[in-house]
Structures are given as C-alpha cells and as structure tokens.
Amino acid sequence: MAKFDQYTGVLFDLHGVIADSSQYHLQAWHQLADELGITWTQSLAERVLGMSRQDSLTTILQAGHQLNRYTAAEQVKLGDRKNQMYLELISQMSPADVLPGIIDFLDELKAQHYGIVLASASVNAPLEIKKMQLTDYFPLIVDPATLTRNKPDPEIYVRAASLLNLSPTNCLGIEDSKTGLTAVNGAGALSVGVGATAEIATADVKFADTAELTLAGIQKQIEQQH
Known part of the structure; x- marks a missing residue:
C-alpha cells in the first residue's frame, strides 16, 4: 500500500x-506535413504528442501513404528539417x-x-x-x-x-x-x-x-x- x-x-x-511547448512541436510537424503534401488533422496531432521524433515522422508519413517513398537516410533528413523549424519556434521561449x-x-x-x-x-x-x-x-x-x-x-x-x-x-x-x-x-x-x-x-x-x-x-x- x-x-x-x-x-x-x-x-x-x-x-x-x-x-x-507541445504547441511548437505540433506547429513544426504541421509545417513539415504541409511541405510533403500530407493533410494535417486533429487526430494526427493527438497521435504524435509525446512520441519521439522518428515515431512522429513514421506516423505522419503513414497517414499520407508516403512511408515507402523515403529511405531511412531521407527520413533522418526530414526529422532534422522538422527540428530546425522547431528550434526557430522555441528560440522565442522565455x-x-x-x-x-x-x-x-x-x-x-x-x-x-x-x-x-x-x-x-x-x-x-x-x-x-x-x-x-x-x-x-x-x-x-x-x-x-x-x-x-x-x-x-x-x-x-x-x-x-x-x-x-x-x-x-x-x-x-x-x-x-x-x-x-x-x-x-x-x-x-x-x-x-x-x-x-x-x-x-x-x-x-x-x-x-x-x-x-x-x-x-x-x-x-x-x-x-x-
């Protein structure tokens, strides 16, 4: 007891x-999804919350039926791209x-x-x-x-x-x-x-x-x- x-x-x-700061993460993922032509939804936002970068990316690519379009190395680059956008957003944190x-x-x-x-x-x-x-x-x-x-x-x-x-x-x-x-x-x-x-x-x-x-x-x- x-x-x-x-x-x-x-x-x-x-x-x-x-x-x-999850709002900044979601904003960055949203931006990346837009760039990849993947529709961003509330359901997607809820699913990626709390996930690691790689798991979030996999989830988003699966949602857009694009998982097989990118090699492992290209996926790392996409993750890095999202992180760059995120760092720009959180540079304003206080x-x-x-x-x-x-x-x-x-x-x-x-x-x-x-x-x-x-x-x-x-x-x-x-x-x-x-x-x-x-x-x-x-x-x-x-x-x-x-x-x-x-x-x-x-x-x-x-x-x-x-x-x-x-x-x-x-x-x-x-x-x-x-x-x-x-x-x-x-x-x-x-x-x-x-x-x-x-x-x-x-x-x-x-x-x-x-x-x-x-x-x-x-x-x-x-x-x-x-």
Whole structure:
C-alpha cells in the first residue's frame, strides 16, 4: 500500500507539464506535413504528442501513404528539417512559457529536499529548460539519446529514478498524456496526471491543471485512496 512519505523523488515530463511547448512541436510537424503534401488533422496531432521524433515522422508519413517513398537516410533528413523549424519556434521561449503553478511547485519540492529529474523524450529539453530559466531546478535531465526505447516504454522513468539513486517505487512521475502515463505506471512510479480527464484516466493522482499541483494535494489523494 502506497504511503505518501515513501516518495522522495519527482520525475517530470516537459511538454504539457512544465511548458506548453507541445504547441511548437505540433506547429513544426504541421509545417513539415504541409511541405510533403500530407493533410494535417486533429487526430494526427493527438497521435504524435509525446512520441519521439522518428515515431512522429513514421506516423505522419503513414497517414499520407508516403512511408515507402523515403529511405531511412531521407527520413533522418526530414526529422532534422522538422527540428530546425522547431528550434526557430522555441528560440522565442522565455519564463513566460512556464505553465501556471509550476515554479511554486518546484520551489516547494526544493524546500522539502525532493530529488527532481526531467524525463522528456525531447532532445531539445535542456535548451527549453535554459530558455525558461529553470536550469537551477533541473541539474538532472535524462538524455533520450541514451535510451533504447521511447515512451510508452517505461525505460525513461526507470533511468530518471536511477539518476536519483532511487527505485521508481519511491518516485512520483508527472505526465499529461496517455503515452507518458503508460511509461510512468510501467516503471512502477506513482503516476500524477495533469490535464484532460480522458487523457489522464490511468493516473493514480489527477489534477485538472498545473496550477493545482502541490505536495499537499498529492498527499490528500494518496491518502483518500487507502
């Protein structure tokens, strides 16, 4: 049975949890789809959220029946092209992009000596953290290039916990997507979902938005369940 005081580490997804930079990702993928003559849809947008660059590209090319049109090397180039567009978009990022309540929550975690790790599938995560002036909170960031599998596989959260020398069972994992929550739950961490009800249905603890995130709020929900 989970007890609140067993948790000493907090593992953060980036997009949709700390910043709404997913809008920039979707904008860049949308631009690439337009260039390739592939119709961009809401359904496509929902599917690529939280996926790695390669998985997102595969999904978009499949949607446009173009997967066989490009060699592996050409697909890497397309991924790089999307990343260039994305970097141009996020070059404008600033502390104003941090979602409501997140700074207060990070301050609370630091004050209570919780371990904090960023577990994002994005290779640009360190740059985004820097642009938002959050580097002091995130000295520990999982490098997605060192992983063999992407979310929904739990590997990224297992790795994040190991950076704190903790078992995932002593960590909270904060996510806003089904894909991410599957990864947190698979790792054995306590999942904290933030966002739309349908998207976070599998979370152990649920909040409608980031402004509600507090240790007291998490503790209350854990204790209510037992």
